[in-house]
Amino acid sequence: MILLLQYTIIFSAVLTLVAIGGCFSEHSGVINIGLEGIMVMGALGGALVMRFSNYPASGNAFTLILLTMLAAVVFGMVYSLLLAVACINFKADQTIIGIAMNMLGTAAATVIVKAMNTRINPDNVSSTIQYIDQKKAFLVNLGGFEFNWFMLVTVILLICSYVLLYKTKLGLRLQACGEHPQAAASVGISVYKMRYIGVIISGFLGGLGGIVYITSGVSEWKFENGVAGFGFLALAVMIFGQWKPHRIAVSALLFGLFRALSNVYMGFDFLAKLNIPSGIYNMLPYIICLIVLAFTSKKSRAPKAEGIPYDKGMR
Amino acid sequence: MKKFLKSEGGQSFIASIFCIILGLLIGYVVLLFIAPQGASTAILTIIKNFFYYPSSVARMKYFGSTLVKTAPLLMCSLSILFAYKVGLFNIGCSGQYTAGTTAALFLALGMGMPWWVCLIAAMVCGALLAAISGFLKSYANVNEVISGIMLNWIMLYSANMILTKVKESTSPYTYTLASTNKGAMLPSLGLGKLFSNNAYMTLAVPLAILIAIGIWVLLEKTTFGYELRATGNNKNAAKYAGMNEKRNIIITMMIAGALAGLGGAFLYLTGFEQWQCTQSSVPGMGFNGISAAFLGGLSPIGSIFSSFFIQHITAGGAYVDKSLYSAQISDLITSVIIYLCGFVGFLKLVLKKAADKKEGGAK
Numbered sequence: 001m002i003l004l005l006q007y008t009i010i011f012s013a014v015l016t017l018v019a020i021g022g023c024f025s026e027h028s029g030v031i032n033i034g035l036e037g038i039m040v041m042g043a044l045g046g047a048l049v050m051r052f053s054n055y056p057a058s059g060n061a062f063t064l065i066l067l068t069m070l071a072a073v074v075f076g077m078v079y080s081l082l083l084a085v086a087c088i089n090f091k092a093d094q095t096i097i098g099i100a101m102n103m104l105g106t107a108a109a110t111v112i113v114k115a116m117n118t119r120i121n122p123d124n125v126s127s128t129i130q131y132i133d134q135k136k137a138f139l140v141n142l143g144g145f146e147f148n149w150f151m152l153v154t155v156i157l158l159i160c161s162y163v164l165l166y167k168t169k170l171g172l173r174l175q176a177c178g179e180h181p182q183a184a185a186s187v188g189i190s191v192y193k194m195r196y197i198g199v200i201i202s203g204f205l206g207g208l209g210g211i212v213y214i215t216s217g218v219s220e221w222k223f224e225n226g227v228a229g230f231g232f233l234a235l236a237v238m239i240f241g242q243w244k245p246h247r248i249a250v251s252a253l254l255f256g257l258f259r260a261l262s263n264v265y266m267g268f269d270f271l272a273k274l275n276i277p278s279g280i281y282n283m284l285p286y287i288i289c290l291i292v293l294a295f296t297s298k299k300s301r302a303p304k305a306e307g308i309p310y311d312k313g314m315r
Numbered sequence: 316m317k318k319f320l321k322s323e324g325g326q327s328f329i330a331s332i333f334c335i336i337l338g339l340l341i342g343y344v345v346l347l348f349i350a351p352q353g354a355s356t357a358i359l360t361i362i363k364n365f366f367y368y369p370s371s372v373a374r375m376k377y378f379g380s381t382l383v384k385t386a387p388l389l390m391c392s393l394s395i396l397f398a399y400k401v402g403l404f405n406i407g408c409s410g411q412y413t414a415g416t417t418a419a420l421f422l423a424l425g426m427g428m429p430w431w432v433c434l435i436a437a438m439v440c441g442a443l444l445a446a447i448s449g450f451l452k453s454y455a456n457v458n459e460v461i462s463g464i465m466l467n468w469i470m471l472y473s474a475n476m477i478l479t480k481v482k483e484s485t486s487p488y489t490y491t492l493a494s495t496n497k498g499a500m501l502p503s504l505g506l507g508k509l510f511s512n513n514a515y516m517t518l519a520v521p522l523a524i525l526i527a528i529g530i531w532v533l534l535e536k537t538t539f540g541y542e543l544r545a546t547g548n549n550k551n552a553a554k555y556a557g558m559n560e561k562r563n564i565i566i567t568m569m570i571a572g573a574l575a576g577l578g579g580a581f582l583y584l585t586g587f588e589q590w591q592c593t594q595s596s597v598p599g600m601g602f603n604g605i606s607a608a609f610l611g612g613l614s615p616i617g618s619i620f621s622s623f624f625i626q627h628i629t630a631g632g633a634y635v636d637k638s639l640y641s642a643q644i645s646d647l648i649t650s651v652i653i654y655l656c657g658f659v660g661f662l663k664l665v666l667k668k669a670a671d672k673k674e675g676g677a678k
Contacts, residue, residue, distance in 0.1 A: 086654070086657050090657075090661045091660065092657035092661065093657055093660070095404050096609060096654075096657040097654060097657040099406065099602070100656075103606075103646065103649070103650035103653065104650035106646075107643050107649075107650050108345075108647055110641065110646070111349070111640075111641055111647050114641035115350075115641065118638065118639075118641075125637065125641070127641075127643075224596070224643075225596050226596070228468070228596070229467070229468050232461055232465070233465075235461055236461055236465070239461070277476055279472040279475060280472075280476075283473070286465040286466075289461075289465050290447075290451070290462060290465050293457045293461065293462065294451055297455055298455060300456060
């Protein structure tokens, strides 16, 4: 039971971070389908830091956590610029760019990790990075419950996001650009700048979500697999959460629970007895997602101008 | 020449060539970063693909193999572009492709059905899976990109579960068609002989090209195609003009799904590959289909060539020196190309301006 709680919380943390990232980008008017790719890049950055630190031997946990997070965030933000430049400056189709970013994220990460692995050991052609010892820096054992520092980070960022989006000038201006960019521009707000900020924040949160995801249940990651559609699950969470950070956190808990079930269902006697194949549990989060979306998308509160490139001359 | 520059097709062609060259260039730079000593050889290897073999017999054979994998890719890209004409982004193509594969392989290996039954079943299953996305889009306002991705994963796990019933006991792969049910293999029509006895060269290749032409006719020359394109251009205007846009969305998705499903059957019924029942990622064919569709300028005829090109460099990636680079470098180049395809609109604008300017100067 504790295990289920632990996994639910950590998976919800991932979904919350990434979904809020998507929410910032969409509030500024740019649909970020490339979240999946951003997650992979963030995960790569964080994993590289962990791979090359000799944590248990030298250095303390705090520095490692900080550096890992920093790398993930920077990788995510830099990668998100690909979306920003294409969709804001060049008015490219946001769906194509997003999808290209997802493909590129996985392909680039695989190429980089494989090149690194073969250079260190010519016989190693895998795309896996291991961080068994380093991962321990993130965990604190509280009587069976493995507390992960990322859980705290997520809560803090959730509160910050809420404040930023609703209580600051920046947040309100950002939202204006997603609702009616021409009106925002008419009162002197730079739409391009706001959209850049929105996309870069989504890179920040998406990258962080990526590293949290790959350290959530396992101690090594095979980059060929990307992040298994988690970026898209996060988009679904965002829609279900009606583009509002506090609601996103609640809906992330629901999705996190079903995702966690597929990891730990063997631990429950009654579930193990039902003898449902593991494939069904793996499918569960995606099926729930479809059902939930089917019932909630009708009265969607999406930012009105999202997905439409900003054109100064348009009325 | 000027006329070519100004025509829609000409501009698409130039834009695509530009994307390819820049994509390869970026790939080359990445190779240089990884290991400068072998970068030139590696990029040439990727571009050469089957020309890598010195003997013409082997070249012909591997040219055939590239074509064998081009057929499913072409089907996926047709699926994407067909849906895109109606304003739908069929990212669920991979799932529909998997559905087609599952249906075809299960009927072939589990029930001993002949090949044509398997093909029809693959089409139907692909269409049904896509219909879910279409239905959700038109009646529940669910974005087809998200429902498509969710269905991709659901389908992947279903495929693994279903095809485990027809898998070899000692490996994670499904039985081979040659050992279990020869009648389910697509007929070769003597094409294999043309390609140095490549056993996988079948009816699928010419059929895929015929279907591409068929899709072009359907989109450009029929009332139904016109309605679909009108729905894509302006949903509300189409509705106002008396077109049933909800029905059109579902039908479009079903046709797109049928095309993708057929793609799955086109590959797996040749025996070229066996399904791996422990597969943990959605097949990349559907995603490469997106690249092929956009690189082909969203035209069914253009797709024939772009599909071949993408398959060509993907296959070429397998020949790079593995002690230096990984085969995924081709995926990287492909994804850079599709990223650049996003700029095609901008590029066309530049071309158009340049063409107009030239004209003005001549006067």
